[in-house]
Amino acid sequence: MTRLITIENLSLSFDGIYALKNVSFTLDEGEILGVIGRSGAGKTTLIHLLRGIDQPPTTGRIIYHIAACPSCEYVTVQSHSGQKCPKCGGILSAIDVDFWNPDQELLKRRILARNAIMFQRTFALYGNDRVIDNVLHALDDIGYPAGKAITRAADLIDQVRLSHRMMHIARDLSGGEKQRVVLARQLAKEPFCLFADEPTGTLDPKTAYLVHKMLKEAAAASGMSMVVTSHFTQILDEVATTAILLEDGEIKASGSPKDVMAVFMKGFHDDEVFCGVECGKPILQARDLVKQYVSLDRGLIRAVNNIQLEVNHQEIFGIIGTSGAGKTTLSKMIAGIIEPTSGELNIRVGDEWVDMTKPGFDNRGRAKQYIGLLHQEYDLFPHRTVLDNLTDAIGLEFPKELAKQKAIITLKMAGFTVEKSKEVLNRLPGTLSEGERHRVALAQVLIREPTIVVLDEPTGTMDPITKVDVKHSILHAREEMEDTFIVVSHDMEFVRDICDRCALMRFGKIIKIGPTAEVLAEVTEEERQVMANE
Structure with a gap:
C-alpha cells in the first residue's frame, strides 16, 4: 500500500516533562490505526501533533506523502499523482511535506483543509440549528456548490443513519446522535484522513458500537485513512485494522489489534x-x-x-x-444547591445538626462549606495550571510551598502517584488526558477538606x-x-x-x-x- 504519513522519532515535552518520547510509526492510505493507552499515555498529544494543533514537536518529524496540484490549492493522497486535479484539471504531482517545518506552512494549510478531526467531549455543532443546517454549514465552509448542497447534505445525513433526525434541533439530540452529526460534518470535507480522539468515550457500549460502525463504513466508502484513539479495547476490536499501545508517551506494542489488546490487558x-x-x-x-x-x-x-x-x-x-x-435532584438537595x-x-x-432546609450562614450556608460536589460535566480553568486550579483559582490562599505540598498530597488521594503529581502541577489542563483531568477535578473537591x-x-x-x-x-x-x-x-x-x-x-x-x-x-x-x- 502507498504510504500516507511517516512519523520519525517524535517527542514533545512540557517544561522538561515528556508527553511523547521518540515515537515512530507509519500510516498507509486506507489504513485505520487504533491508538490505545491509559489516561495520560499521550494519545491526545499525538493526535494534536498529527492534526497540526497547538505547539510543534520538541524533536522528530511528521512527513505527509501527498499529491498536490500546482495550479490550485487541491491536495490528495500520493497514489493519485499523475492524475488530473478534480478541481482545475491540472496534473497532480507527488510531494513529501515536513508537516511542522515553518518553510512548508502553506502546504501544511492545504493538508489541514483535507483532514478532519473528531473529539470526545466537544461536539462542535450549531446547537440551535437543525441537523441538516449543521451539515450545510460544513459544506458552505468548503465552498461546495450551493445548488447541489441540499442533496449532498441529505446524502451525508443518510450515510450516518440520521435521516429520521434531519429536521431536529442539534441540542435536542442524544450524545450518540450528536457524534454522528459531527461525523457527517467532517465527511462533508471529503477528507483523505480522519483523526478521532476518543470519539465514543462518553457513549454507552451499544451506541459506541453504532458510531464505530459508521466510522468503519465511512472509511471503506471513501478510502480515507483514520487514526482513532481510545482507552477502551472495544474500538480496536470494532474499527482498527492495525494498532499501537502507548504507555507514558512511548510505544510499548504495535501490530494487530488482537495482539496489542493482549499486551494492554496483560497483568491488569x-x-x-x-x-x-x-x-x-x-x-x-x-x-x-x-x-x-x-x-x-x-x-x-x-x-x-x-x-x-x-x-x-x-x-x-x-x-x-x-x-x-x-x-x-436528591443529590443536589444534599449538596445544598436546591432547596427542598x-x-x-x-x-x-x-x-x-444543621438544618439544610433553612437558608443563611448559620444554617445551609454553614454546612455547604463542608460538602464537596463533583459533577459529571466538571470544568477546569483552561488557562491556569493544575496547581492554580487546585489553590487560588478556587479561592484557597496558601503560601507557595504549602500550596505545592498540599496539592501533591491531594492529587495522590485522587489517584496520581507522587511522581506524577509533581509532574502535572505546572501543566495546563489541555495538556492532560481526559482521565487525568477528571482526577484533577476530584482533587479540586478534596483540597477543600470536605466531610x-x-x-x-x-x-x-x-x-x-x-x-x-x-x-x-x-x-x-x-x-x-x-x-x-x-x-x-x-x-x-x-x-x-x-x-x-x-x-x-x-x-x-x-x-x-x-x-x-x-x-x-x-x-x-x-x-x-x-x-x-x-
Whole structure:
C-alpha cells in the first residue's frame, strides 16, 4: 500500500516533562490505526501533533506523502499523482511535506483543509440549528456548490443513519446522535484522513458500537485513512485494522489489534487491600423529604417524594436508578444547591445538626462549606495550571510551598502517584488526558477538606483500568481523610465494588435501601438495560 504519513522519532515535552518520547510509526492510505493507552499515555498529544494543533514537536518529524496540484490549492493522497486535479484539471504531482517545518506552512494549510478531526467531549455543532443546517454549514465552509448542497447534505445525513433526525434541533439530540452529526460534518470535507480522539468515550457500549460502525463504513466508502484513539479495547476490536499501545508517551506494542489488546490487558488486576472501615454515627438524615416542580405541560411533578434516608460517617453510600428517578435532584438537595419543598434534611457539622432546609450562614450556608460536589460535566480553568486550579483559582490562599505540598498530597488521594503529581502541577489542563483531568477535578473537591463528598457519575467516561484508579482514590480518601461519600451512578459494577449501602430510586421514591448486594438484587432487567445505555 502507498504510504500516507511517516512519523520519525517524535517527542514533545512540557517544561522538561515528556508527553511523547521518540515515537515512530507509519500510516498507509486506507489504513485505520487504533491508538490505545491509559489516561495520560499521550494519545491526545499525538493526535494534536498529527492534526497540526497547538505547539510543534520538541524533536522528530511528521512527513505527509501527498499529491498536490500546482495550479490550485487541491491536495490528495500520493497514489493519485499523475492524475488530473478534480478541481482545475491540472496534473497532480507527488510531494513529501515536513508537516511542522515553518518553510512548508502553506502546504501544511492545504493538508489541514483535507483532514478532519473528531473529539470526545466537544461536539462542535450549531446547537440551535437543525441537523441538516449543521451539515450545510460544513459544506458552505468548503465552498461546495450551493445548488447541489441540499442533496449532498441529505446524502451525508443518510450515510450516518440520521435521516429520521434531519429536521431536529442539534441540542435536542442524544450524545450518540450528536457524534454522528459531527461525523457527517467532517465527511462533508471529503477528507483523505480522519483523526478521532476518543470519539465514543462518553457513549454507552451499544451506541459506541453504532458510531464505530459508521466510522468503519465511512472509511471503506471513501478510502480515507483514520487514526482513532481510545482507552477502551472495544474500538480496536470494532474499527482498527492495525494498532499501537502507548504507555507514558512511548510505544510499548504495535501490530494487530488482537495482539496489542493482549499486551494492554496483560497483568491488569485489582488486588489492592484496604483497611476495613467501621462507619460512625449518622452524618446525614432526611425525613419526609419532598421536591416538587410545576410544569406547563405536565403539571405538578414530584421529583423527590417522601424520602426517608440516613447516611453514616465514613460510609460510601450509593444512589442508583434510571434517568428521571430523582437521584440527581436528591443529590443536589444534599449538596445544598436546591432547596427542598418540604420535609427535613439535616447535616451534622462537628457535634451539631444543621438544618439544610433553612437558608443563611448559620444554617445551609454553614454546612455547604463542608460538602464537596463533583459533577459529571466538571470544568477546569483552561488557562491556569493544575496547581492554580487546585489553590487560588478556587479561592484557597496558601503560601507557595504549602500550596505545592498540599496539592501533591491531594492529587495522590485522587489517584496520581507522587511522581506524577509533581509532574502535572505546572501543566495546563489541555495538556492532560481526559482521565487525568477528571482526577484533577476530584482533587479540586478534596483540597477543600470536605466531610461529605457527592460524586455525580464519577466513572461516566472512564475505561475499566481508570475506574479501578478512581475506586482506589475514593477508598484512600475515606481512610486518610475520614470522608463520607455519596455516589450517584448508573454503573452497577462500580456501585457494587465500592458502596457499603445504597438506595434504589424509582419515580422520585426510594424503593429499597440497605446493603449494596441486596439492593442491586432488586434492580429489574429492564432497569439494568436502561442504566447500561445512559
